[in-house]
Amino acid sequence: MRLLTARELVVATRTPAVPFAGLVVMGLSTAFVVAWAPGVPMLAPMSLYDQTLAVQWVVLAVVLPWTAVRSSPMDRADAVGLLTALTRLSPGSAVLAKILGSFGVSIVVILAGLPALVLAQQAAAVPMFGVLVDLLLLAGLALLVAVSSTASILIARDGLRAWLSASVIVFGVMLPIAAWTRHVSSLGLFSSAAGAAGTLGLCSMARSLISSHAD
Amino acid sequence: MFTILIAGILAAGLVQGPAPTPGSGTSRLRAEAGLGGFARAGRWTPVRVEVDNADHDLDGEIVVEWGDARVHRAVNIPAPSRTAIELYVRTGDVRGSMTVRLVSNGAPLSSVEIPIRILADEERLVVCAGAEPSAAENGLPCTATVTPEALPRSLRGYVAADDVRLQPGAEARLTVAQRTALQRWRAYRELDAEGLLTQAPRAPLAGAVATGVDRPTLVAAGTAVAALLWAAWIWTRSRGAPLRAYAALAGAVMLGVVAATVAGRFGPGAEIRLRHATTVQQVGDGSLVAMRATLGYPASGAYAIRALRLDGELMPRAGAAEQWLDADGAPIRRGVFGRGARDQIDVDGVADYAPFQVTVENDIVRVHNRSDLPLTDCEFPEGFSETHAGQLAPGSSVSARTVGAIAVPFFSCVMPEPPVAFSEARFPVRVEGTAIVSVKLPGQSRISAIE
Numbered sequence: 192m193r194l195l196t197a198r199e200l201v202v203a204t205r206t207p208a209v210p211f212a213g214l215v216v217m218g219l220s221t222a223f224v225v226a227w228a229p230g231v232p233m234l235a236p237m238s239l240y241d242q243t244l245a246v247q248w249v250v251l252a253v254v255l256p257w258t259a260v261r262s263s264p265m266d267r268a269d270a271v272g273l274l275t276a277l278t279r280l281s282p283g284s285a286v287l288a289k290i291l292g293s294f295g296v297s298i299v300v301i302l303a304g305l306p307a308l309v310l311a312q313q314a315a316a317v318p319m320f321g322v323l324v325d326l327l328l329l330a331g332l333a334l335l336v337a338v339s340s341t342a343s344i345l346i347a348r349d350g351l352r353a354w355l356s357a358s359v360i361v362f363g364v365m366l367p368i369a370a371w372t373r374h375v376s377s378l379g380l381f382s383s384a385a386g387a388a389g390t391l392g393l394c395s396m397a398r399s400l401i402s403s404h405a406d
Numbered sequence: 407m408f409t410i411l412i413a414g415i416l417a418a419g420l421v422q423g424p425a426p427t428p429g430s431g432t433s434r435l436r437a438e439a440g441l442g443g444f445a446r447a448g449r450w451t452p453v454r455v456e457v458d459n460a461d462h463d464l465d466g467e468i469v470v471e472w473g474d475a476r477v478h479r480a481v482n483i484p485a486p487s488r489t490a491i492e493l494y495v496r497t498g499d500v501r502g503s504m505t506v507r508l509v510s511n512g513a514p515l516s517s518v519e520i521p522i523r524i525l526a527d528e529e530r531l532v533v534c535a536g537a538e539p540s541a542a543e544n545g546l547p548c549t550a551t552v553t554p555e556a557l558p559r560s561l562r563g564y565v566a567a568d569d570v571r572l573q574p575g576a577e578a579r580l581t582v583a584q585r586t587a588l589q590r591w592r593a594y595r596e597l598d599a600e601g602l603l604t605q606a607p608r609a610p611l612a613g614a615v616a617t618g619v620d621r622p623t624l625v626a627a628g629t630a631v632a633a634l635l636w637a638a639w640i641w642t643r644s645r646g647a648p649l650r651a652y653a654a655l656a657g658a659v660m661l662g663v664v665a666a667t668v669a670g671r672f673g674p675g676a677e678i679r680l681r682h683a684t685t686v687q688q689v690g691d692g693s694l695v696a697m698r699a700t701l702g703y704p705a706s707g708a709y710a711i712r713a714l715r716l717d718g719e720l721m722p723r724a725g726a727a728e729q730w731l732d733a734d735g736a737p738i739r740r741g742v743f744g745r746g747a748r749d750q751i752d753v754d755g756v757a758d759y760a761p762f763q764v765t766v767e768n769d770i771v772r773v774h775n776r777s778d779l780p781l782t783d784c785e786f787p788e789g790f791s792e793t794h795a796g797q798l799a800p801g802s803s804v805s806a807r808t809v810g811a812i813a814v815p816f817f818s819c820v821m822p823e824p825p826v827a828f829s830e831a832r833f834p835v836r837v838e839g840t841a842i843v844s845v846k847l848p849g850q851s852r853i854s855a856i857e
Contacts, residue, residue: 207642209641210634213637229746302659306630310623312666312706313667313706315744
């Protein structure tokens with residue numbers, strides 16, 4: 192399983208999707224900090240840091256599904272079936288490895304935006320500990336993206352459909368949560384929960400999914 | 407008027423002889439407020455505090471609360487000793503009493519409630535300093551009578567008064583600080599009586615506005631973006647070497663985080679920037695200083711910025727009317743601020759700065775620069791033979807002849823720096839802006855030197 196996860200991460204380096212996405216996240220977040228310091232007045236009393244974090248959530252929600260699909264090997268269900276035969280892994284483990292690889296790629300993109308968050312944290316004079324907590328919560332979004340993009344790649348016919356499908360899933364989960372609670376920590380926790388549930392569901396359905404495509 | 411006189415005597419009696427509040431057993435607090443127990447809304451009110459410390463050395467603060475205003479004055483009181491401190495508080499939200507507390511390590515040691523009488527604008531305040539209440543003079547009785555020792559040591563302490571009268575023998579009992587304060591107040595009062603206090607040339611407020619992005623933020627943002635671009639370039643050229651690609655990205659993120667954290671703490675832009683518009687009005691041998699300023703902080707952290715060479719206050723323009731003074735009485739702006747935060751402040755008070763000496767001979771007015779600094783863009787008002795006097799070097803003079811009616815009788819110059827200096831323990835304070843100093847020119851009939 193470790194080999195399959197590493198394969199995902201190695202394949203990601205063969206496209207410029209990860210650094211491109213990192214530059215987009217970093218560039219937009221930094222531009223927001225520079226242009227709007229000490230914060231958008233209409234969003235007061237949110238601090239500049241909270242505003243930047245919100246911007247980063249929106250940008251990542253758009254960028255991560257594209258990055259995950261673009262940088263992953265386009266292994267549809269039949270290809271995963273072949274991989275399980277070659278590596279003697281169970282279908283569930285193979286799918287889990289793909290999810291973990293995609294999760295790692297998403298984490299790299301999230302970390303690329305970290306300097307912008309620290310820039311906002313320094314401008315708003317909020318504790319550094321809060322940045323670490325918010326990074327953990329963003330990992331929830333990464334898990335949700337990893338599951339949705341892996342599921343989409345398994346099912347969709349091409350990359351474009353897989354990206355659109357993954358984006359629809361991510362926004363379909365996030366928008367109701369965002370409408371219900373404006374708090375980023377709630378958004379992160381619910382995304383994590385949705386991602387974990389999706390991982391369990393996809394891994395348990397992997398065998399039937401692969402079998403149906405093999406037929 | 408008789409009622410006011412009685413009230414004044416009662417108030418003076420109340421504030422001069424309150425029983426000291428028992429504290430924790432080691433310190434005793436006494437306080438008096440107002441000019442003879444009287445105060446006006448929006449004017450500085452003197453508060454005299456005495457602390458008897460019998461047991462151990464005390465590090466703490468004296469806190470004065472009056473309406474929405476709160477003044478914190480740091481104190482270091484050795485034991486055994488008696489320490490007397492004079493401070494000033496002003497608020498529009500005046501109450502009939504103010505609270506004075508002695509606090510150490512966050513715990514109150516003792517506290518006292520002082521009654522104070524608020525005067526309406528139309529009520530006169532005539533303060534008499536002497537052993538006994540004075541008889542009516544010029545038909546106006548004393549509103550309050552105080553001992554000469556109780557008179558304030560700063561011009562600010564007298565601004566609520568319409569008149570201050572010294573009984574025979576009282577002048578000799580005044581300290582140098584009290585005499586200086588009274589002399590300045592008389593010059594201030596003269597301007598006030600002629601309605602000229604608000605007519606002196608003022609520095610344009612636009613000078614106090616800080617615009618643009620602060621340099622440390624630009625340096626940090628530029629470094630982080632450049633590092634990521636470099637990592638992206640490495641990434642695209644590391645096919646077959648995935649570790650190199652991820653290491654480059656990790657390095658770029660670390661560099662960006664370090665730049666975002668340390669920018670402004672040292673290197674370019676590691677300074678507090680103060681942009682100001684300062685109006686300085688010479689009164690007697692001192693000056694009234696009114697500074698509107700914006701502070702820009704270079705890095706995230708706690709700051710304590712001291713205003714030096716000023717007997718006055720330093721207040722944030724928005725938020726609570728809370729001011730802090732250090733153990734020497736210097737106003738402090740303290741708080742936790744982020745990098746690039748813009749903090750609008752008002753600095754008001756009195757400075758020992760009087761650059762001009764004005765002499766009049768017949769219809770010629772001569773202004774001499776007796777300060778150590780060159781003054782520029784000097785101007786006589788309309789009604790003089792010269793209006794643009796140009797630069798006035800230290801020790802030099804400029805003169806002009808009166809040729810017509812003088813509507814606003816002020817001679818003014820631009821100063822190279824304000825009379826107030828600022829300091830902070832970790833960062834230098836860079837001061838930029840406009841400071842205009844002015845002096846009232848005497849009428850044609852007056853031939854004298856104005857100190």
